[in-house]
Amino acid sequence: MSGTLWGIGIGPGDPELLTAKAIRLLGELPVLAWPAPLEGDGMARSIAAAYVPVGKVEIPIRLSFRPERDDTDEAYDKAAQTIAEHLDAGRDVGVLCEGDPLFFGSFIYVMTRLQGRFAVQVVPGVSSPMAAAAMALRPLSVLDDAVAIIPATRSDDMIRALLEPAEAAVIMKVGRHLPRLKGLLADMGLLANAVAVERATLPDQRVMALAEAETLSYFSVILVHP
Numbered sequence: 561m562s563g564t565l566w567g568i569g570i571g572p573g574d575p576e577l578l579t580a581k582a583i584r585l586l587g588e589l590p591v592l593a594w595p596a597p598l599e600g601d602g603m604a605r606s607i608a609a610a611y612v613p614v615g616k617v618e619i620p621i622r623l624s625f626r627p628e629r630d631d632t633d634e635a636y637d638k639a640a641q642t643i644a645e646h647l648d649a650g651r652d653v654g655v656l657c658e659g660d661p662l663f664f665g666s667f668i669y670v671m672t673r674l675q676g677r678f679a680v681q682v683v684p685g686v687s688s689p690m691a692a693a694a695m696a697l698r699p700l701s702v703l704d705d706a707v708a709i710i711p712a713t714r715s716d717d718m719i720r721a722l723l724e725p726a727e728a729a730v731i732m733k734v735g736r737h738l739p740r741l742k743g744l745l746a747d748m749g750l751l752a753n754a755v756a757v758e759r760a761t762l763p764d765q766r767v768m769a770l771a772e773a774e775t776l777s778y779f780s781v782i783l784v785h786p
């Protein structure tokens with residue numbers, strides 16, 4: 561019998577924010593794969609480090625994380641092939657995914673390559689909007705608020721069009737888009753309502769009014785709520 565592919569959400573950074581199920585699976589599954597930079601362990605493997613027993617078979621999925629994403633397909637094709645060999649041999653494989661696996665998660669690239677050939681199960685994880693709201697002590701939504709989730713990579717026009725009808729918003733993938741976003745939110749009269757959370761729940765986390773943020777890394781979200 562073939563093995564099962566598991567997408568394992570490991571939360572936003574604090575190792576105490578893994579679910580009991582994720583921790584159990586990290587100990588039990590014979591093979592673990594994780595996205596990583598070209599060298600070193602990267603964020604997902606570091607978050608899970610305390611729960612990965614020594615001697616586990618591990619498959620780093622090496623990515624350059626260049627904005628052009630020109631190496632992504634090849635890296636995931638190669639990883640999917642290696643993972644498929646383990647699954648064909650009857651070994652279950654867990655793929656670590658920062659935050660939640662199906663919310664902008666890297667696990668999606670593995671799942672889409674293997675779904676249909678193998679059984680797939682997903683363990684949800686604490687996602688960055690929830691973690692950021694908790695760290696900033698800011699509600700994401702109340703009563704019937706409509707919340708927009710907006711990648712900062714979208715055009716100004718699209719971001720405006722999504723913000724306008726929403727009562728609240730989470731802007732993801734901030735990084736180099738910070739100056740543009742500050743200008744846009746100021747134009748819309750929303751800057752005073754915006755909070756930035758960088759590396760939520762990690763030891764070097766920063767929480768600040770967006771108006772005061774001068775730089776923010778890719779691992780940042782902006783929460784907008786009146």
Ligand SMILES: C[S@@+](CC[C@H](N)C(=O)[O-])C[C@H]1O[C@@H](n2cnc3c(N)ncnc32)[C@H](O)[C@@H]1O
Pocket residue numbers: 572573657658659660661662663664665666686687688689691692731732733734757758759760761762778779780781
């Ligand atoms: C590729 S998406 C992955 C989202 C992830 N699967 C989740 O559930 O949060 C990466 C984006 O998530 C956000 N993010 C992930 N972890 C974060 C953290 N610890 N603090 C703030 N933002 C984070 C950032 O906006 C980042 O650009």
